[in-house]
Amino acid sequence: MIGSETINDYLGRLAARKPTPGGGAAAALHAAQGAALVAMVARFSTGGKYEQHVETTSRIIAAADQLVGETLGLADADEAAFKAVIASYKLPAESDAEREARAAAIDDALSQAAEPPARLIKLSGAVVDLAAELLDIANPNVISDIAAAADAARAAATTARVNIDINVVAIKNAQVRAALAEQTDGLEVKVVLAADSLSRQVRERILR
Template sequence: MIRHESIEDYLTRLASGEPTPGGGATGALAVAEGVGLICMAARFSEREDLAAEGEKVIGACLRLSDADERGFAAVADAYGLPQDTPEQKEHRSAAVQDALAEAVRPPWDIVDAVAAALDLAERVLADANPHVLSDVGTALGCARAGLTAAVVTLLTDLSPLKDETLADELRAEIDRADRLTERADAMLARVRESIAG
């Protein structure tokens, strides 16, 4: 599992020619790193309560990185099923749709994790130690990267998806991610202003 790998081992796998891990898993890890910085900033600002909340988000993101890798692998396996006969084509199509319906869950949940991360960052920034503002700013960049990963992954899964109800839900989640990106950008602009004095 990704969460138990060394950073070097993970990056070696990421750079390989294998289809997993990919963008979704990487996005989840980016959010986890960002929340780690928020936890550090919280502790330097004497907000252990916020750091404890952040540690739960980190754990969720690590689980999401593993879930995304499994989900994408299942989609790849489904696309690799034989389709030489009408029955095989029908089975393959159903398997692809089933796998896609599961694969959208981790990137969907990344958006939730980023929402939690931004809430934590906002609360830390309300009374932050000025020496950790750059760390919070970096955390916001990580959160934004996670949102980008979630959106492009959801868009990729959305294209072949035939379940229109689920597709509509994904479109709504993509819109939500775009709004969260705007929020992260606005927060980062405020951090930059504070650092610049």
């Protein structure tokens, strides 16, 4: 599991001439780092003069910690899904029946492979939402990490979008392709806009 690897081991696998892990896993780790940064900022914004916001920061810490685990899980899910895609392409295709079964298996595997990045986009949005909640109550000494969290989540969402696109265009069944496109088109737009806005707000406060 990626979550239990050392950073060096993971990066070594990522750099190797192997299909997994790839961009999907990298996207999930972007989101996990974003969530961890949110949790860190919230923890630095507790006690003393921040005590009045204890309910909010406690909720954000719990939610961000959970998102770290969920996004890391999607890194493994993405890797497993892509392995299933590879396996489907290796199915026999000697007879018409085998070719038909292989084509259906490939389309199904590609559709399944779009699920982890689609879920990741939604979780990335949750990271940005939590970061935005912190903006007005955060310890100003770590406010730059709110922007860092937003940018990490943005990278996760846009990378996940590309991974969805490459799966959608490879699907041969037009109905399956259209249905998947309908479910996923534009998922990342709100995340990108919110992340850009939050990062801009942070920079404006820093540069006042």
